Amino acid sequence: MSSDPWGRVDETGTVYVRTADGEREVGSWQAGSPEEALAYFERKYEGLVVEIGLLERRVRTTDLAPKDALTAIDHLRVSVDGAHAVGDLEALTKRLDALVGLVESRREERKAAKAKQTDEAKHSKEALVAEAEQLAESEQWRSAGERLRALVDTWKGLPRLDRKTDDELWHRFSHARSVFSKRRKAHFASLDAQREDARRAKEKLVDEAVALSKSTDWGPTAARYRELMTDWKAAGRAQRESEDDLWNRFRGAQDVFFAARSEVFAERDVEQREALSAKEELAIEAEKLLPVTDLKAARAAFRAINERWEAIGHVPRDARPKIEARMHAVERAIQESEENEWRRTNPEARARAAGLTGQLQAAVDKLVTQVEAARSAGNTARADKLAKELEGRQALLDQALKGLHEFGG
Structure with missing residues (x-):
């Protein structure tokens, strides 16, 4: 018979393991020595030790689910409880119990972590x-x-x-x-609705712009194009695919009109500069009529010059006031000469002037007599008053005499 601290082999070859509850038969051995029998069953025990060690390592170092860990522990516990092995089986059970505690601890940690995560x-x-x-x-x-x-x-x-x-x-x-x-x-x-409204509105603006592009009514058409541009900006933007096409058509129509206008205006500018040069020569010719010495000849010459003036046409707008002022000055001088001649030769006006002069002379003579009489009588206040009145009448008389002199009388 052979034995060790955890098991023995009796004389019949039966192998026993020692536990806290006594011995338990784990197998029999007939082919060799009792020592070989114990060694065989001790190797089975070492196999259980290895399995439990591996499970402990998985629990401690991996994220093995508690449920799976407990299932593995239960499986090993069954293996240990009914193990055909020789060794400290109670120690293995305690390790499994400790592992259950570790798993439960990990379960609580996971539960807390999950609660925190949640x-x-x-x-x-x-x-x-x-x-x-x-x-x-x-x-x-x-x-x-x-x-x-x-x-x-x-x-x-x-x-x-x-x-x-x-x-x-x-x-x-x-x-x-x-x-x-x-x-x-x-x-x-x-x-999209607003852009569609804008597209329709701009289509109408484009149609009008195209219709106006051939117009030669330069001023009103240019003004209308400015109004169309204001309407264009107020219409808002159409869809992107339409906006560029509409704008190119709208702008293209304007370009046609303004290019044509620019060409016409360029020709007109040349004509107007030539007209200005011609009118400057006429203004010089008219200014030579002054001062007027022969009214009839001056009038006839100015009329001829003015007919040529009207036939020339327009000059540049910025030069117009100055050149026309020169002609108007000559015209006014001739008109003033005509008025002076008329006043000088008008019999009715001369008669009225003579009558007025006579009346004023009589009034002045009367006031002279009255002033002298007041002073002789020692009435100084009345004399001074009449003297002031005399000064006014004398001034009027002087003016009347001057006018009468202009009539040649």
Whole structure:
């Protein structure tokens, strides 16, 4: 018979293992010595030691799920309890018990970590919902839309909560996105309608601009083009694909008109500069008629000069006032000479002037007599008063005599 601290082999070859509850038969050995029998069953024990060691390492160093770890522990426990092995089986049981404690500890740690993760995920999702609801009222369509898409990606990366909480938050989040999407869709639909209205309005402006492009009514047409440009700006922008084409047609029509006008105006400028040179020569010729010495000859010469003047045509607008003023000055001088001649030769006017002069002379003579009489009588105050009146009448008489002299009388 052979034995060691954890087992023995009796004389029949039966192998026993020693436990706290006594010996337990684990097998029999007939082919060799008792020492070989014990060594064989001790190797089976070492196999269990290795399996438990491997499981301990997995629990400590990997993320083995608690459920899977407990299943593995139960499996090994069954193997240990019914093991056909020789060794300290109780020590193996204690290691399994300790491993159960470790797994339970890890389970609690995981539970706490998961609770923390869930709480953080809840706060994160609530923050996403709050931001989404704020963005739902934004009119920054592009940036807000991009941000909402980014929020969806962030949401997908967060762990799920309990169904009720997760569904409630997702409903709010989804509703906010829907509100924004509907508002954006309505905005761009309105914008499209406005752009279509702008397109139709600009089509009419283009049609009118094209119709006016052949006009030779330069002033009113240019003014109308300015009005069309104001209307164009007020119409707003059409769709991008239409705007450039409309503008090119609108601008092209204007270019046709203004190019034609510029050509005509360039020719007109040459003609008007030539007309100005001719009128300057006529103004010099007219100015030589002054001062008027022979009214009849001056009048005839000026009439001939003026006929040539009218036949010449327009001069540049900025030169017109000056050149016309020179001719008007000659014309006024001749007219003044005519008026003076008429006054000098008008019998009725001379008679009226003579009558007025006679009346004023009589009044002056009377006042002279009255002044002398007042002074002789010693009435100085009356004499002074009459003297002042005499000064006024004498002034009028002097003017009348001067006018009478102009009539040659």
